[in-house]
Amino acid sequence: MRDVSLPRSLEELWGLLDRESAAALYAGGTDLLVKLRAGLEDPPALICLERVGELKGVQDELDEVWIGAATTLSTLMEDPIIQRRFQVLRKGLEVLGSPPVRHMGTIGGNIVTASPAGDTLPALYVLGAQLEIRSKDGSRVVAIRDFIVGPGQVLLNRGEILAGIRLRKVQSYAIHHYEKVGRRKSQACAIASMAALLTVSDSGVVEAARLAWGSVGPTVVICREAEAAIEGKPLSMESLKLAIPLVEKAVSPIDDIRADAAYRRTVAGLLLLRLSEYSAGTCSAQ
Ligand SMILES: Cc1cc2nc3c(=O)[nH]c(=O)nc-3n(C[C@H](O)[C@H](O)[C@H](O)COP(=O)(O)OP(=O)(O)OC[C@H]3O[C@@H](n4cnc5c(N)ncnc54)[C@H](O)[C@@H]3O)c2cc1C
Numbered sequence: 001m002r003d004v005s006l007p008r009s010l011e012e013l014w015g016l017l018d019r020e021s022a023a024a025l026y027a028g029g030t031d032l033l034v035k036l037r038a039g040l041e042d043p044p045a046l047i048c049l050e051r052v053g054e055l056k057g058v059q060d061e062l063d064e065v066w067i068g069a070a071t072t073l074s075t076l077m078e079d080p081i082i083q084r085r086f087q088v089l090r091k092g093l094e095v096l097g098s099p100p101v102r103h104m105g106t107i108g109g110n111i112v113t114a115s116p117a118g119d120t121l122p123a124l125y126v127l128g129a130q131l132e133i134r135s136k137d138g139s140r141v142v143a144i145r146d147f148i149v150g151p152g153q154v155l156l157n158r159g160e161i162l163a164g165i166r167l168r169k170v171q172s173y174a175i176h177h178y179e180k181v182g183r184r185k186s187q188a189c190a191i192a193s194m195a196a197l198l199t200v201s202d203s204g205v206v207e208a209a210r211l212a213w214g215s216v217g218p219t220v221v222i223c224r225e226a227e228a229a230i231e232g233k234p235l236s237m238e239s240l241k242l243a244i245p246l247v248e249k250a251v252s253p254i255d256d257i258r259a260d261a262a263y264r265r266t267v268a269g270l271l272l273l274r275l276s277e278y279s280a281g282t283c284s285a286q
Contacts, residue, residue, distance in 0.1 A: 003045040010054050010163075014136035016047050017159050023047045025161060027055075027070045028104035030097070031113045055108070055163060058082065066132075067165040069108025073120075074099065076107055085169055087176035088195050089123040095180050096120065108162045114148045117215045121148070122195030123178055125220045126210040127167050134163040141166070150218045173197035173208065175278045180214070181267050183258060190215040191259040194271040198235070204279060206230050206239075216251035216268045223250040226272070235279040244269035 005020070007013040016023070024043035026032040027050055035041045049055055055070035058079045065081055076082050077093040096102060096110070096119040110120045111131070121144070129144040136159065144165075147154050156162065175198040182188025193214035199207040209230050213221040226243040233239035253264035 002043070005045070005047045006051050007047065007049075008051050008053070010052060010134070013047065013049070013052060013161070014159075017136070020045045020047065021158060025049060027106040027109045028072065030101055030105040031109055049106075049108075049161070055161075060169075063169050065167045065169055067107060067167070069111075069162040069164055070106050071108075073097075073102035073105050073107060073110070077102065085171070086123070086127060086167060088126060088178055088197060089120060089167075091176065091178035092119045092121075092123040092195065095178070107165060111144065111148070111165070112154055112156065112162055114150070114152050114154050114219070116151055116218060116220070117190040117193070119178075119180060119190065119193065119214070121220050122193055122212040122214045124165065124167075125212040125222060126195045126197045127171065130166040131162055132164040132166060133160050135160040139163065145220070145222070148219050171197065173199050173210070175200060175275075177275060177278070179271055179274055181271070189258060192216050192253070192264050192267040192271060194268070194274075196275055198275065198278065200235050200278070204234050204236075206233060206235050211272075213247070213251060213268050213271070216253040216264050218252070221251050221268075223247050225250065230272075230275075235275060237273060237276045240272045240276055243272055247272060 005016050007016055023045040025047050049070045056068040058081055059066040060081055073093050073096055077090060082090050107120055110118045124144050130141050131144055131147050133140050149155060177196040180190040180193035182190055195212045197210040201207050209227045211227055223246055225246040229243040229246055230239055247269045248265050251265055251268045253261040255261050
């Protein structure tokens with residue numbers, strides 16, 4: 001039996017972390033409690049973040065949106081600002097697990113778990129998410145791409161927590177896309193996934209592209225060469241096809257029980273071709 005503490009404020013949380021420095025934090029528990037049950041982790045005590053009000057909610061702050069790390073995935077999915085401005089994130093949330101998992105799981109948990117298959121991560125990379133890390137001594141801000149350093153590895157020191165996620169509101173991208181390929185249509189871990197933000201001119205030329213792939217490397221994969229290859233060209237099958245070899249070169253997938261590396265590499269490249277579906281103007285506007 002382990003002690004489980006349920007602080008109601010950050011102040012209470014800092015006191016608990018001082019006294020129980022080896023305790024494990026959790027929010028929804030959909031990742032951590034599974035690991036405990038499987039005997040993969042054995043912390044002496046648990047601290048639950050679920051009731052810390054300062055870590056929850058979505059706040060509209062002038063040119064930024066702040067998302068509390070302990071905000072559940074279902075709350076985020078239903079949030080009007082996320083629906084209006086950050087469709088790429090909403091699309092990632094829609095295919096994450098099942099309604100019960102989204103009801104319990106949090107965005108902070110998805111980030112700190114740092115699974116290469118995490119469904120919010122490609123969207124947060126293309127949106128340039130900044131993370132607010134807090135401890136009793138203060139706070140720091142770090143870009144998500146610098147925070148996640150490997151599968152399950154993040155730059156979080158003892159006594160620190162992920163408090164929130166900051167997204168810039170002024171994003172000019174009209175096309176928001178996320179697709180994951182899994183072994184089933186729902187409740188499947190991604191074999192490969194891709195998030196994309198595109199701006200396309202009235203004449204159909206790609207003016208700006210942000211692309212990120214999940215499940216095809218130790219962390220989310222960014223491919224500047226592929227972005228540059230499709231920028232300045234019509235959003236067509238022909239120009240997207242030219243970027244495929246660049247994606248295949250950038251990714252470094254592994255073999256596992258879900259798929260082998262060669263298949264993942266091929267799928268990562270082919271996911272680009274989906275973007276041609278937006279060429280006729282069927283885009284998801286912000
Ligand atoms: C059946 C099932 C299906 C799933 N399907 C998917 C899926 O399709 N796609 C997907 O991406 N994920 C999936 N998951 C994984 C999981 O639901 C998500 O990663 C979820 O977002 C985790 O959030 P949580 O709050 O439950 O994390 P927790 O289990 O509470 O925590 C996970 C880790 O993050 C740490 N942590 C949590 N919050 C903080 C914080 N604020 N500061 C510091 N550390 C923190 C914890 O210490 C722990 O190490 C699935 C899980 C299950 C059980």
